[in-house]
Amino acid sequence: MSSSWSPRPHVAPDTSRLLIERAHEEFLAGNPGDRRVGDVRGIVRESWSRSLASLVGAEALPRLELVGAELEAYRRTHPLASVMEMVRALLMPGTAEESGVVVAVGDAAGRLLWVEGDKHVRSLTGDMGFVEGTNWAEDAVGTSAPGTALALGRSVQIRGAEHYNRLVQPWSCTAAPVHDPETRQLLGVIDVTGGVEAVTPQAQLLVDATARAVEGELLVARLRARAAAGGRAPVRRRPPVRQDAMLRTLGRDRALLEVTGDGIETAVEISARHAEILLMLAVHREGLSAEALSELVYDHATTETLRPEMVRLRRVLEPIAPGLVPTSRPYRLPSPLETDAHHVLSLLDRGAHRVAFAAYRGPVLPDSTSPGVSEVRESVRLALREALIAEAGVDVLLAYADTADGRDDDEVLRLCLALLPARSPKRAGLVARIERLGQP
Numbered sequence: 001m002s003s004s005w006s007p008r009p010h011v012a013p014d015t016s017r018l019l020i021e022r023a024h025e026e027f028l029a030g031n032p033g034d035r036r037v038g039d040v041r042g043i044v045r046e047s048w049s050r051s052l053a054s055l056v057g058a059e060a061l062p063r064l065e066l067v068g069a070e071l072e073a074y075r076r077t078h079p080l081a082s083v084m085e086m087v088r089a090l091l092m093p094g095t096a097e098e099s100g101v102v103v104a105v106g107d108a109a110g111r112l113l114w115v116e117g118d119k120h121v122r123s124l125t126g127d128m129g130f131v132e133g134t135n136w137a138e139d140a141v142g143t144s145a146p147g148t149a150l151a152l153g154r155s156v157q158i159r160g161a162e163h164y165n166r167l168v169q170p171w172s173c174t175a176a177p178v179h180d181p182e183t184r185q186l187l188g189v190i191d192v193t194g195g196v197e198a199v200t201p202q203a204q205l206l207v208d209a210t211a212r213a214v215e216g217e218l219l220v221a222r223l224r225a226r227a228a229a230g231g232r233a234p235v236r237r238r239p240p241v242r243q244d245a246m247l248r249t250l251g252r253d254r255a256l257l258e259v260t261g262d263g264i265e266t267a268v269e270i271s272a273r274h275a276e277i278l279l280m281l282a283v284h285r286e287g288l289s290a291e292a293l294s295e296l297v298y299d300h301a302t303t304e305t306l307r308p309e310m311v312r313l314r315r316v317l318e319p320i321a322p323g324l325v326p327t328s329r330p331y332r333l334p335s336p337l338e339t340d341a342h343h344v345l346s347l348l349d350r351g352a353h354r355v356a357f358a359a360y361r362g363p364v365l366p367d368s369t370s371p372g373v374s375e376v377r378e379s380v381r382l383a384l385r386e387a388l389i390a391e392a393g394v395d396v397l398l399a400y401a402d403t404a405d406g407r408d409d410d411e412v413l414r415l416c417l418a419l420l421p422a423r424s425p426k427r428a429g430l431v432a433r434i435e436r437l438g439q440p
Contacts, residue, residue: 017160017161019036019039020040020160020161020162021161021169022036023036023037023039023040024048024161024164027045027048027052028052028058032045032049040162041162043148043152043156044143044158044162047138047142047143047148047151047164048142048143048164050138050139050151051138051139051142051143051164052164054138054139054142056138056139056140056141056142056164056165057165058142058164058165058166059165059166059167060140060141060142060165061128061129061141061167061354061355061358062129062130062134062135062136062140062141062355063134063135063140064129064133064134064343064347064355064359065111065133065134065135066111066113066132066133067133067338067343067346068336068338068342068343068346069244069336069338070244070338071113071132071133073244074113075113075114078107078113078188079180079187079188079218080105080107080113080178080187080188080214082217082218082221083214083217083218084105084114086210086213086214086217087103087105087114087190087210087214088103088116090206090209090210090213091103091190091192091206091207091210092116092117099117099118100118100121100194100195100197101117101118101121101192101193101194101195101197101198102115102116102117102118102121102122102125102130102192102193102194103115103116103117103190103191103192104116104130104136104146104190104191104192104193105188105189105190105191106136106146106150106188106189106191107187107188107189108150108185108186108187108188108189109135109137110135110136110137110138110140110146110147110150110189111133111134111135111136111137112130112131112132112133112134112135112136112146113132113133113188114132115130115131115132115350118194121193121194122350122351123351123391124351125171125193125351126347126350126351126352126353126355127351127352127353127354127355127391127392127393127396128165128167128168128171128354129141129167129352129354129355130193130352131347131350131351131352131355132350134355137150137151138150138151141164141165141168142163142164142165143158143162143163143164143165144158144163144164144165144168144173144175145157145158145173145174145175145191145193146173146175146189146191148175149175149176149177149189149191150177150186150189153177153179153186154176154177155174155175155176155177155204155207155208155211156174156175156176157172157173157174157199157203157204158172158173158199159172159196159199160172167354171193171194171195171198172193172194172195172196172198172199173191173192173193173194173198173199174191174192174198174199174203174204174207175189175190175191175192175207176189176190176204176207176208176210176211177189177211178190178211178214178215179215180215180218181215181216181218181219181222182219182222187218190207190210190211190214191207192206192207244259244260244338245257245258245259245260245321245323245324245335245336245337245338246258246259246337246338246339246340247275247278247279247282247337247338247339247340248339248340249275249279249339249340249341249364249365250340250341250344250359250360250361250362250363250364251361251362251363251366252361252362252365252366253272253365253366253367253368254269254270254271254272254275255269255270255272255274255275255278255279255365256268256269256270257269257270257278257320257321259320259321259324266320266321268316268320270316272365272367272368273297273309274309274312274313274316275365275368276297276365276368276370276372276373277293277297277309277310277313278313278324278333278337279339279341279364279365279372279373279376280293280296280297280370280372280373281293281326281331281332281333281337282333282337282338282339282342283339283372283376285332285333285336286330286332287327287330287331287332288330288331288332289329289330289331290303290306290307290328290330290331291303292330293306293331294306295371296370296371296372297370297371297372298370299369299370299371310326310328310331313326314326323335324337340359340361341364341376341380343359344356344359344360344380344383344384345380345383347359348383348384348387351391353387353388353391353392353396354392354393354396356384356387357384357388357392357396357399357400360380360384362404363377363380363381363404363405364376364377364380365377381405384405385400385405385406385409385412388400388412389411389412389415393419394416394419394420397412397415397416397419398416398426400412401413401416401430407433408437410434410437410438413430413433413434413437414434416430417430417431417434
């Protein structure tokens with residue numbers, strides 16, 4: 001049986017996949033004029049060329065651009081938030097968690113805002129970074145249905161080996177852009193990702209129809225709002241200035257506090273003690289008494305030492321992040337403070353093990369002896385290790401085995417050895433490392 005995706009007529013699907021894979025390798029090797037590349041669909045060749053021109057890596061992980069409270073706030077105000085129930089009803093009817101596909105909705109920049117559907121598939125696709133907050137535009141990860149649909153402004157299907165990024169090639173996807181029903185400005189993209197069932201003609205018809213239905217619903221809602229306002233356009237009030245803050249502690253002795261608000265970005269390196277206090281308040285969002293915070297930071301209830309330190313911390317925060325100046329009785333942060341440590345845990349929860357490992361820059365405040373910091377440090381380390389052992393592929397496990405956390409981990413080394421092919425040249429080095437660990 002021939003394949004409609006085949007670069008040559010009367011070629012079986014498996015052979016077609018091999019031909020496209022070879023064409024992909026020739027293209028990346030600098031041979032775009034090779035006959036095999038010429039056989040690939042034009043829409044794919046053109047996308048590969050744009051990806052190459054954007055210097056996209058052939059195994060690049062997508063950038064994580066929206067996280068935590070920032071992601072939640074952005075989703076709430078995005079125009080597509082109001083039509084998510086319609087998207088779910090049309091593309092994920094019945095038992096969505098056993099549908100065999102995942103449905104993603106992203107913004108006009110290619111950032112995924114919602115990723116829902118089959119739980120097992122979400123776990124697998126999460127390993128390549130297909131999770132909320134990551135950027136899947138063509139200039140970020142190369143050829144993919146959501147990114148290419150946004151680039152072309154029309155629905156696109158990308159099957160397996162046609163993806164520019166090798167990490168994505170086990171999957172197939174169909175995506176359609178969503179436009180503003182009046183201005184035709186690009187609002188975002190709807191994508192269905194899975195196996196071959198995600199790239200059937202019926203799948204493209206369904207995704208296209210969903211995008212058109214969404215545009216229709218947006219127009220109806222807008223007309224109703226105008227009618228309710230007596231024919232006048234609703235008054236748009238400028239939202240209050242908001243600050244988003246991130247505390248970067250992974251692999252850093254002195255944390256970096258990043259604050260973004262009203263188009264202004266500020267990054268300040270703070271002292272080790274202030275980093276410990278902010279981390280504890282970020283972890284314990286309900287607040288802490290002076291005694292409890294002292295015990296977490298100093299290992300004993302020295303409130304006399306803590307109070308002047310809190311005064312100094314307030315002086316540091318007031319000019320750059322007034323929304324983070326702690327209140328007292330109990331000590332609490334008035335605004336959410338995200339941390340890179342919590343982002344790693346969030347990625348692990350979503351099955352994005354490869355992205356979580358890439359985001360893990362090292363232990364939390366490695367030189368800190370604070371009891372509370374030590375607990376957070378160990379919980380992140382163990383969560384990452386356990387997730388990688390349970391779910392990660394051998395390439396990620398080998399990379400973990402080369403880190404300070406993994407190089408002397410006998411269980412990790414033995415698991416890598418078990419997963420490697422029998423003739424892999426990497427086996428000898430692993431055996432030698434395991435034998436050294438076993439020596440008294």
